[in-house]
Structure formats: C-alpha cells, structure tokens
Amino acid sequence: MKFSLQTITKRGRLGSISEIERLPLAAFDTPLMLLTTSGGTVPHLTHETLEMMTKKSLALQLPLASNLRALAATRESKFNIAEFIGMKESLTLCSVNDPLVPLPGGFNHKNSVAVWKKEGRENVNEVAYMDAMESLRPDLYQTLCDSETDAESTAKRLQRSVKSTASFFEYCLERHKNSKVLEKSSILASLVGGFCSERRRQLTKEMASQPVDGFVIDGFNVSGSKGESAKVELVKELVKQTIADLPEAKLRVLPGCWSPEALWDLVQEGVDVFDSSLPTVVAERGSALTFKFCPKTKSFSYNFEHGGENDLKSYEISLKDKTYFDRLEPILEGCECVACKNHTKAYIHHLMVTKELLGHVLLMLHNLHHYQLFFDKMREAIRENKEETAES
Amino acid sequence: MPAVLADCSTSKARTSLLTLPHHTVETPVFMPVGTQGTMKGILPQQLEKLNCQIILGNTYHLGTRPGPELMAKVGGLHKFMNWNRALLTDSGGFQMVSLLKLAEITEEGVNFSSPFDGTPCMLTPERSIEIQNAIGADIIMQLDDVVKTTTTGPRVEEAMQRTTRWLDRCLAAHRRPDEQNIFPIVQGGLDPELRQQSARLHTEREVNGYAVGGLSGGESKDEFWRAVHLSTNILPKDKPRYLMGVGFALDLVVCCALGIDMFDCVFPTRTARFGCALVPSGQLNLKQKAYASDFLPIDDECDCSTCARYTRAFLHTIVTMESSACQLLTIHNLSYQMRLMRGIRESIKEDKFPTFIQEFLNKLYPGKDYPKWVIDALSAVNINLNESQ
Numbered sequence: 121m122k123f124s125l126q127t128i129t130k131r132g133r134l135g136s137i138s139e140i141e142r143l144p145l146a147a148f149d150t151p152l153m154l155l156t157t158s159g160g161t162v163p164h165l166t167h168e169t170l171e172m173m174t175k176k177s178l179a180l181q182l183p184l185a186s187n188l189r190a191l192a193a194t195r196e197s198k199f200n201i202a203e204f205i206g207m208k209e210s211l212t213l214c215s216v217n218d219p220l221v222p223l224p225g226g227f228n229h230k231n232s233v234a235v236w237k238k239e240g241r242e243n244v245n246e247v248a249y250m251d252a253m254e255s256l257r258p259d260l261y262q263t264l265c266d267s268e269t270d271a272e273s274t275a276k277r278l279q280r281s282v283k284s285t286a287s288f289f290e291y292c293l294e295r296h297k298n299s300k301v302l303e304k305s306s307i308l309a310s311l312v313g314g315f316c317s318e319r320r321r322q323l324t325k326e327m328a329s330q331p332v333d334g335f336v337i338d339g340f341n342v343s344g345s346k347g348e349s350a351k352v353e354l355v356k357e358l359v360k361q362t363i364a365d366l367p368e369a370k371l372r373v374l375p376g377c378w379s380p381e382a383l384w385d386l387v388q389e390g391v392d393v394f395d396s397s398l399p400t401v402v403a404e405r406g407s408a409l410t411f412k413f414c415p416k417t418k419s420f421s422y423n424f425e426h427g428g429e430n431d432l433k434s435y436e437i438s439l440k441d442k443t444y445f446d447r448l449e450p451i452l453e454g455c456e457c458v459a460c461k462n463h464t465k466a467y468i469h470h471l472m473v474t475k476e477l478l479g480h481v482l483l484m485l486h487n488l489h490h491y492q493l494f495f496d497k498m499r500e501a502i503r504e505n506k507e508e509t510a511e512s
Numbered sequence: 513m514p515a516v517l518a519d520c521s522t523s524k525a526r527t528s529l530l531t532l533p534h535h536t537v538e539t540p541v542f543m544p545v546g547t548q549g550t551m552k553g554i555l556p557q558q559l560e561k562l563n564c565q566i567i568l569g570n571t572y573h574l575g576t577r578p579g580p581e582l583m584a585k586v587g588g589l590h591k592f593m594n595w596n597r598a599l600l601t602d603s604g605g606f607q608m609v610s611l612l613k614l615a616e617i618t619e620e621g622v623n624f625s626s627p628f629d630g631t632p633c634m635l636t637p638e639r640s641i642e643i644q645n646a647i648g649a650d651i652i653m654q655l656d657d658v659v660k661t662t663t664t665g666p667r668v669e670e671a672m673q674r675t676t677r678w679l680d681r682c683l684a685a686h687r688r689p690d691e692q693n694i695f696p697i698v699q700g701g702l703d704p705e706l707r708q709q710s711a712r713l714h715t716e717r718e719v720n721g722y723a724v725g726g727l728s729g730g731e732s733k734d735e736f737w738r739a740v741h742l743s744t745n746i747l748p749k750d751k752p753r754y755l756m757g758v759g760f761a762l763d764l765v766v767c768c769a770l771g772i773d774m775f776d777c778v779f780p781t782r783t784a785r786f787g788c789a790l791v792p793s794g795q796l797n798l799k800q801k802a803y804a805s806d807f808l809p810i811d812d813e814c815d816c817s818t819c820a821r822y823t824r825a826f827l828h829t830i831v832t833m834e835s836s837a838c839q840l841l842t843i844h845n846l847s848y849q850m851r852l853m854r855g856i857r858e859s860i861k862e863d864k865f866p867t868f869i870q871e872f873l874n875k876l877y878p879g880k881d882y883p884k885w886v887i888d889a890l891s892a893v894n895i896n897l898n899e900s901q
C-alpha cells in the first residue's frame with residue numbers, strides 16, 4: 121500500500137491510498153469512509169445493490185468478530201477474505217472492534233481480547249489473532265489491542281490496556297515481518313489509552329517510530345450509539361495531541377460511530393480514514409440522514425421536521441414517524457440515490473410499519489450515498505481551505 | 513386477450529402472450545408473491561432484471577396497511593411500490609379465513625373481527641373489489657367462499673354455488689373493467705361433479721381469464737392433479753388459466769402439461785429466508801455443515817447475480833444471520849423459477865416439451881423413481897415417461 125498526501129491544511133488533509141498489491145488500479149481518496157461490514161456483508165446490501173449506490177471502488181472495514189465465521193473457510197481454501205466474501209475488487213481492512221455494536225466491557229483478559237460474535241463471546245490472544253490475519257489476508261489490518269476503555273476507566277485499567285496493547289504489538293509486528301502470506305498486507309499500529317492524555321502519549325510515543333504503515337486511534341469505546349453521544353471535545357483534544365506525536369506521512373484511522381459534526385472536527389485534526397457505522401446505525405433504527413454540509417461555509421444545516429418531540433438527532437428523520445404515512449416526496453429532495461429517485465417517504469414508512477426488509481435496504485442505500493457525498497464535500501472543503509489560505 | 517404462440521402437440525401445454533394494461537406477459541408464468549407491496553428486500557429494478565413479469569400483492573394486507581384510501585391517493589400499487597410491470601391481487605378472502613381464527617362466512621360476505629381493535633368487520637364481494645380497484649392491479653380476483661380442500665359433504669357444494677353468486681356480485685361492483693381484469697375462481701373441492709359444474713357456470717360469464725382455486729391445501733397429489741385436469745378440460749382454450757398457490761418446480765412442470773398458464777406461490781421466496789436454495793436436483797439447505805467448505809456457486813449453470821459472485825461456503829456463514837443472505841437467496845430462487853418457466857416456454861415453442869419434462873425429471877430423480885402421481889398425470893396428457901433407461 122502507498123499513502124500519498126496531496127494537501128495539508130489547518131483544516132484537514134487530502135491524500136490517496138493506492139498501490140494495493142491486489143488492486144493495482146484502484147485509488148482511494150482520503151478522508152475516506154470504509155464501509156462497515158457484518159459477516160462480510162454491508163448490512164442489508166449485496167454486491168448488486170452496492171453497485172447501484174456507487175460505481176467507485178469500495179473499501180471495506182471487516183471487524184474481527186464477524187470475520188471469525190469466515191476463518192475456517194479461508195484457512196482451508198486458497199481464498200483471502202476479500203475473495204471469500206465475494207468482494208475481490210474491494211479494499212479490505214480488518215479491525216479489532218465492531219463499530220456497529222457497543223462493547224459490553226469487562227471481558228478482556230490480560231492476555232486476550234473479547235470478540236463478540238452473534239453466537240457469543242470468544243477471547244482471542246495475539247497468537248490466535250495473527251493466525252487469523254494469516255488466513256484472512258486483508259489488505260490492511262490493525263495490531264491486536266485492548267480497547268475496552270472509556271471516560272470512566274480507572275487509571276489501573278488504562279495502564280493494563282496500554283501494557284497489553286504494547287505487548288500485543290510487539291508480537292504482531294514480529295509475526296508480520298516474518299510472515300510470507302502477509303507480505304502484501306499493511307500493518308497499522310493500534311493506539312489506546314482511553315480518555316487519559318498521559319497514557320495515550322506514553323503509547324503513541326512508543327509507536328510513532330515503529331515500522332508500520334499507519335495508526336489506528338482506538339480505545340474510546342465509541343461503537344454504535346455510544347459513539348453518537350461521546351464527549352467529542354475531549355476526544356478532539358486527545359486526537360490532536362496524538363496526531364502531533366505521529367509522523368505526518370503515515371495513515372491515521374479512527375474507527376467509531378461519530379456524529380457528522382464530530383467527524384468533521386476529527387477530519388480537521390488530520391484523521392484520514394473513518395467507517396460507515398453512523399449511517400448504518402441510523403438506518404438500523406429506521407432513520408434517514410438529512411443534514412446538509414456546505415463546503416464553502418463549512419457549516420451544517422438541518423431539516424427539523426419532527427418538531428423535536430422525540431429523541432432523534434438533528435441529522436436524521438425517522439421514517440417510522442406517522443407523519444410520513446401519506447407523504448409522496450422522496451426522503452431528501454434533490455438526493456440522487458436509488459431510494460430517493462424511485463421511492464416516496466410514504467412507501468418507506470409503509471415498509472417500516474410492516475417490518476419489510478426493503479425498508480432497511482432503501483435506508484442503507486440513501487444513508488451510505490449521503491455519507492459518501494458528505495465525505496466528498498469535506499474533501500472539497502479542505503481543498504477550498506487550501507485555496508483560501510493560498511490567496512491570503 | 514392472449515395470443516397463442518404455440519401449442520404442445522402432445523399435452524395440453526401452450527405458450528401465449530398475455531397483454532395486460534401494464535405489461536405483456538409470456539405464459540406459462542410464475543408470479544412471485546410480494547404480499548405487502550415488496551418482496552424480501554429486492555428492489556423493483558432487480559425483479560425486472562430477473563425477468564419477473566407479473567407479481568402478486570395481497571388485498572387483505574394492503575387493504576389494512578396502508579389501506580385503500582392511500583392506495584387511491586398515490587394512484588395504485590404500481591406507483592406506490594414503483595413497479596411498472598403487471599400486478600395481480602387476490603380477493604383477501606383466503607387470507608382472512610386462514611389468518612383470522614374468528615372469521616365466519618355468511619351469504620353477505622366474510623365476517624371477522626379487526627386484528628387491531630377487535631371491532632366486527634365484513635368483507636363482502638363488493639368491498640373486496642372496491643379495495644382491489646383502489647390497488648389497481650392488472651388482474652384482480654373475485655371473492656370466493658373458501659373451504660378446506662379436505663372438506664366433504666354439503667358445505668363443498670354450498671361454497672361452490674356461493675362462489676358463483678359472489679362472482680356475479682363482484683362483476684357488478686367492478687368499476688374499472690377497462691383497466692383491470694376480474695378472474696373467477698373455479699371451486700368445488702375434490703368432487704369431480706362439483707368442480708366441473710363450477711367451471712361450466714363460470715365459463716358462462718364474460719371474463720378474460722379463470723383461476724383454479726381450492727387446491728394445494730392438504731389433498732393428496734393424486735386428487736390434486738385430477739382436479740386440475742378436470743378444470744382445464746372445461747375452461748376455454750382461448751383464455752388464461754391460473755392455478756392458485758402452486759409453485760414447486762415439479763408441480764409447475766406437470767401442471768403446465770395439464771394446461772395451466774399462471775402460477776403463484778410464496779415458497780421460493782419464503783424458503784430463501786431459512787437458507788434453502790432451489791436447484792435442478794431439488795433443494796440445498798445452506799445451513800448444513802457440508803457446505804462450510806464447498807466453494808462452488810449454488811448452481812454453476814445459474815446466471816443470477818448471486819451465483820456469479822458468491823460461494824456456498826460464504827453463504828453458509830451468513831444464511832439466517834445476515835439480512836443480505838435472504839436477498840441473495842431470494843434472487844437465486846426467483847432466478848431459478850424464472851429460468852424454469854422460460855425453459856418450459858421455449859420447449860413448447862420448439863414442440864419439445866415432453867423431452868424437456870424427461871430431462872427435468874432426470875435431474876430431479878436420477879434414479880428414475882418418479883412419483884406415481886407424476887407418471888399418471890403426464891400419461892393422462894399423452895406424455896409417457898421413459899422409466900427404464
């Protein structure tokens with residue numbers, strides 16, 4: 121993998137991921153949205169419906185939990201994970217946590233990490249983890265980490281998290297260097313430390329000079345709804361501090377279910393890669409993203425149709441809401457997605473009320489399209505920012 | 513209404529073009545069931561790509577949610593679900609009797625208590641047509657008096673006679689005869705006399721097609737095919753014949769030979785949800801461990817988007833776990849049904865339908881242990897299976 125930076129501004133940076141060994145012709149612009157998968161599928165979608173959403177090459181985030189099911193098959197076969205899940209044209213990044221599901225917490229041991237599958241918990245140590253990576257052969261993967269930490273974690277817990285993560289790292293890197301099958305995969309160092317700036321700095325400084333292809337800033341416990349309500353000001357400070365200690369040329373990944381506003385803040389701090397857990401989680405609760413982001417003014421605007429009587433976020437409308445029973449306009453006027461071009465709010469509301477699968481399919485198609493556009497606009501905003509800076 | 517393209521020179525099978533307001537349908541045709549105006553997470557564009565020509569909606573469900581008022585306001589189900597090809601709706605009667613325990617049938621209509629608030633409601637022939645007029649399907653069904661297939665005695669005759677009386681009320685209540693075709697339903701249980709009488713009574717009405725109802729509900733296969741055979745012998749040759757609720761591959765092939773043109777069944781789409789894939793040799797239950805290291809597509813002769821990309825081993829890891837799996841299997845199963853029907857049509861055009869049946873059965877029964885009812889039904893239409901090859 122090659123990561124090349126094109127533009128660095130005070131409000132984020134533009135780059136490109138290319139020269140993936142498996143995908144010589146593909147290039148992915150950063151800031152990039154990875155499509156979060158569950159069991160190797162983008163929830164509710166298939167290759168055919170994803171193609172209706174975008175013609176661009178896709179980059180997939182494969183959380184370990186849902187990959188475990190594929191493990192036996194990839195181990196036995198000649199297939200890597202991208203081929204096994206029928207997405208061989210897509211980039212694959214294996215992550216330790218699943219950003220769609222909040223972590224229950226308290227199940228990581230000193231020498232192993234709890235991975236939550238639909239069937240239950242499985243604890244994975246560094247050896248099993250690297251065995252898994254050698255079977256899955258993703259294009260990028262992060263080193264095993266103990267990231268079950270949040271703002272409430274005790275100093276002792278954070279200490280343990282940093283210590284285990286550093287020791288996992290040592291093993292993972294060594295295995296990676298000597299692994300023939302992982303020759304073509306890129307390795308990303310995991311950075312943890314919860315909400316404690318000293319712990320984070322301690323580990324970041326240790327990792328910054330390591331021979332890795334990038335970093336995953338983890339350990340905030342911001343999966344699912346926890347991410348949407350995370351203390352973003354604190355996270356921002358910690359990310360800023362972490363990034364200041366990292367080499368500029370390397371890729372920075374920040375998983376988690378961030379609100380759009382938080383995401384834009386984090387882009388401005390210089391993060392390059394995120395995931396699609398937010399649009400997925402929003403679709404899962406029957407909502408469509410409707411916020412707007414203006415690249416010129418770099419500001420958000422919202423569509424407050426509900427009058428704020430329920431606990432919806434400013435960036436969504438709930439298609440479960442009775443007000444849409446007979447509304448014959450699309451989810452979002454002017455949206456070019458498959459759902460908005462062909463279907464009305466009334467129809468999607470009907471699908472929600474009757475619990476039909478197509479409702480979530482249409483919401484996913486809209487939300488992912490909308491979020492992809494948001495990433496386009498953020499990149500545009502950074503580009504604009506560069507021009508403004510150059511003029512003044 | 514239908515333009516016959518070809519008749520099988522051996523059996524009663526035929527292939528025709530059925531011109532409906534929204535689409536010209538090639539028969540014999542299988543109609544997938546999209547009960548609530550959608551089918552298992554599949555987009556209308558995907559259904560078109562699969563060559564689905566006509567799909568079914570359920571009047572009972574759509575009449576309850578979103579209801580006929582909204583249907584009328586949006587301009588019908590075609591617009592509501594954005595489906596531009598043909599649609600068929602049932603009368604709602606069968607759903608009511610099978611879903612609601614408290615339904616009671618009187619001469620006026622079907623009495624039932626609302627599943628939402630328990631208030632007494634009545635589905636009359638007039639009300640069924642009123643709702644179906646609002647939904648706006650190309651083909652609509654008369655309300656019929658449904659009895660369990662295995663019922664015997666005077667109730668069967670009563671239901672048969674009442675069905676004809678209700679047919680006349682439906683025809684009188686129909687407000688959009690230029691845009692929607694009512695199909696009467698041949699009833700009469702398993703009694704040959706009653707079934708023939710029902711078919712004769714209905715052929716006296718001026719309609720564009722007929723349905724054969726009251727079958728596929730627990731009767732023996734022997735009784736089943738004989739009732740179909742009797743019905744198609746009486747129904748006019750120049751009108752389409754729709755066999756309700758039948759959709760297993762074997763039944764489709766045999767009943768095409770008996771002269772049926774249209775079929776519907778929830779099976780191919782419902783079974784997909786549980787990880788069952790349809791193949792020429794029968795079914796694969798992809799949940800089974802055997803598929804965990806099987807890297808073939810479901811069916812390597814299938815040209816669907818699922819078989820083009822996904823292996824049995826991968827599907828094994830996601831069936832019944834991920835909603836995408838349901839869509840992938842639904843696509844394959846519909847593709848299987850559509851391909852089967854296309855094969856039937858092509859072979860009739862080439863007048864090679866008996867050969868088609870023989871090849872179809874060879875794949876399904878490699879040991880040539882054909883069920884007796886299949887041998888009997890096919891020999892009734894002059895197709896003699898090669899049993900000793």
Ligand SMILES: [Zn+2]
Pocket residue numbers: 451452455456457458459460461485486489
């Ligand atoms: Zn849209």
Ligand SMILES: [Zn+2]
Pocket residue numbers: 810811814815816817818819820843844845847
């Ligand atoms: Zn297939």
